[in-house]
Amino acid sequence: MSEFVAxxxxxxxxxxxxxxxxxxxxxxxxxxxxxxxxxxxxxxHSRPTPRIGGVxxxxxxxxxxMFFLDRLESDLMLALLAGVVxxxxxxxxxxxxxxxxxxxxxxxxxxxxxxxxLSRTQVPGLGIEPADxxxxxxxxxxxxxxxxxxxxxxxxxxxxxxxxxxxxYCICAAGAICIIAGYxxxxxxxxxxxxxxxxxxxxxxFNWPFGRIFMGDAGAYGVGHVLAWLGLILMYRNxxxxxxxxxxxxxxxxxxxxxxxxxxxxxKCATDQPDRLHFHHLVVRALPxxxxxxxxxxxxxxxxxxxxxxxxxxPILTGLFLWDNGVKSAIALAFFIALFMLTYILxxxxxxxxxxxxDRSDGVQRELDAT
Numbered sequence: 001m002s003e004f005v006a007x008x009x010x011x012x013x014x015x016x017x018x019x020x021x022x023x024x025x026x027x028x029x030x031x032x033x034x035x036x037x038x039x040x041x042x043x044x045h046s047r048p049t050p051r052i053g054g055v056x057x058x059x060x061x062x063x064x065x066m067f068f069l070d071r072l073e074s075d076l077m078l079a080l081l082a083g084v085v086x087x088x089x090x091x092x093x094x095x096x097x098x099x100x101x102x103x104x105x106x107x108x109x110x111x112x113x114x115x116x117x118l119s120r121t122q123v124p125g126l127g128i129e130p131a132d133x134x135x136x137x138x139x140x141x142x143x144x145x146x147x148x149x150x151x152x153x154x155x156x157x158x159x160x161x162x163x164x165x166x167x168x169y170c171i172c173a174a175g176a177i178c179i180i181a182g183y184x185x186x187x188x189x190x191x192x193x194x195x196x197x198x199x200x201x202x203x204x205x206f207n208w209p210f211g212r213i214f215m216g217d218a219g220a221y222g223v224g225h226v227l228a229w230l231g232l233i234l235m236y237r238n239x240x241x242x243x244x245x246x247x248x249x250x251x252x253x254x255x256x257x258x259x260x261x262x263x264x265x266x267x268k269c270a271t272d273q274p275d276r277l278h279f280h281h282l283v284v285r286a287l288p289x290x291x292x293x294x295x296x297x298x299x300x301x302x303x304x305x306x307x308x309x310x311x312x313x314x315p316i317l318t319g320l321f322l323w324d325n326g327v328k329s330a331i332a333l334a335f336f337i338a339l340f341m342l343t344y345i346l347x348x349x350x351x352x353x354x355x356x357x358x359d360r361s362d363g364v365q366r367e368l369d370a371t
Contacts, residue, residue, distance in 0.1 A: 002067065007198045010064030014202025017056035022212050025050040049211060051094050053203045054219015058087060060199035061226070065192065072188045075119040076233055080192070082114035083225035086153055090217035101273075104217065105154060111225055112149030116142065121233050123148060127242025127326020145232065152228035155253035157220035158260065162280050164208025164305040166215055169252060169312050170200045170223055176249045176320045177230050183323065184238040189230055196226055209302035224253075244329035248319025251333065252312035255340050279340075282347050283307050 021027070065072065089107035093099040116122055122145040125132030135141045160166035178193035200223070206212045215223070231246040247254070256279055264271045283304040288297075315336045322329045 006064050006067035007194060009067075010060045010195050011198040011202045013063050014056045014060035014199040015205060016202075017059060018053055018203050018206045018213050021050045021052050021056065022206060049214055051214035051216035052091070052218065053207060053213040053215045054087075054094075054217070054222055055091065057196075057199045057203050057215070057219050058222045060202060061192070061195045064195040064199065068188075068191050071191060075121055076188050076192065076229075078118035079115040079121060079229040079233060080226055082118055083111050083222055083229075085114065086111040086225055087218050087222040090157075090219070090221040094216040094218050104221070105150065108150035108153040108221060108225070109146055111153075112146045112228075115149060115225075115229055116145050119229075119233065121145075121229075121236045123232065123243060124236050124239060125243055126247070127244050127329060129326075148232060149225065149228045151254060151257065152250055153221045153224035155250070155257040156224035156227070157217060158257050158278065159253045159280065160215050160220045161278060162284065162305050162308075163211040163302045164204060165280055165308060166220060166223075166253075167200050167204040167207055168305060168309065170227065171197050171204070172313055172316050173227055173249050174200070174230070176316050177227070177234065177246075179320055180241060180245075180323045181230075181234055184234065184241060186234060186237060189234055192226070193230060196223070196230075208305060209299065211301065240324045242322065242324060242326035242329045244326050244333050245319040245323045248315045248322070248329055248333055248336070251315035251319070251336055255337060259341065259344065277348075279344060279347075280304060280308060282344070286347070286350075 065077075086104070086107045089099055089104055093104060122138075122141040123135060124141070125135045135144070156166055156170070159169065174193045174196045178190050178197070181187075181189035181193060203213070203215065203219075207214065227250065231249065235241050235243050235246060260278060261271045263277070264273075264275070269275070284300050287300045287304065287307075315332070318332045318336070319329065322332060
């Protein structure tokens with residue numbers, strides 16, 4: 001009964017804080033900043049919207065964790081507390097808009113390094129024994145761990161571009177980690193995963209379908225850090241958990257980020273500058289063409305999240321099914337990478353050969369022409 005109360009309180013705290021932020025957006029947000037957000041290149045909304053939903057999520061997880069302090073292992077608690085650095089830097093960007101992408105990346109690496117030192121956890125391997133020998137070299141294991149941690153933070157921030165997309169992905173990913181932790185009897189990882197699900201769901205009810213509040217950088221970086229280290233500690237404690245299976249759980253944001261970096265490099269564009277050519281942007285742009293409409297409609301943003309659901313859920317379920325099989329997980333990962341790239345390239349070819357709708361899409365058309 002007490003566990004049910006703790007999870008329900010977590011949901012209520014998240015929902016209540018989001019409700020306050022929506023009712024009084026200027027408590028932490030500058031109205032001019034919210035207005036400028038609408039004109040941002042990657043923007044998909046049309047009204048001033050607070051982007052501090054991540055504060056509600058992280059605070060709610062913290063409150064819920066207070067009910068379980070005697071059941072949480074020290075390595076997990078210390079690893080998660082290390083995320084405060086990147087969370088606060090992200091919050092500064094949400095409020096003041098004066099933190100550069102490079103400094104935020106540095107903060108993500110600092111949080112990852114602190115988590116590694118405090119928890120004494122690093123990537124033990126990916127689940128294929130001959131190849132895992134390389135992780136016996138500390139420098140390799142530390143480098144991959146830091147890349148895993150910081151990369152997941154930034155990857156989640158990158159996909160936070162549609163109503164409900166990042167939050168729905170987080171719920172699914174945390175659910176998969178929770179189930180795998182149940183297989184390995186890591187109760188504390190199950191608890192934190194469950195609390196994260198409830199906290200994100202409290203935010204989700206306001207974020208989807210109407211986009212009344214956004215997760216923001218603080219939320220994306222904070223939740224990304226939590227997901228990264230839930231997976232890392234699960235792997236470190238349990239050698240039978242294949243690292244490739246956890247990568248499948250993290251597949252969508254990580255693959256989207258890596259592919260975007262490669263795409264921008266090939267097009268000689270800055271890798272740290274936003275654009276509107278991510279996979280989720282293409283889906284939004286596709287809907288008017290698919291349904292033969294003259295322009296986008298207000299619900300296309302939220303409907304695109306539902307369209308993307310099976311795409312990011314498939315690798316998560318595959319990772320869950322193959323959680324203890326490194327070879328099959330690696331093959332599945334290669335398959336999903338190839339499928340992602342092929343789908344994106346075909347989609348780009350489709351759009352380049354058709355006239356884009358001009359409602360707020362001129363910038364996108366120019367970007368497409370540049371490719």
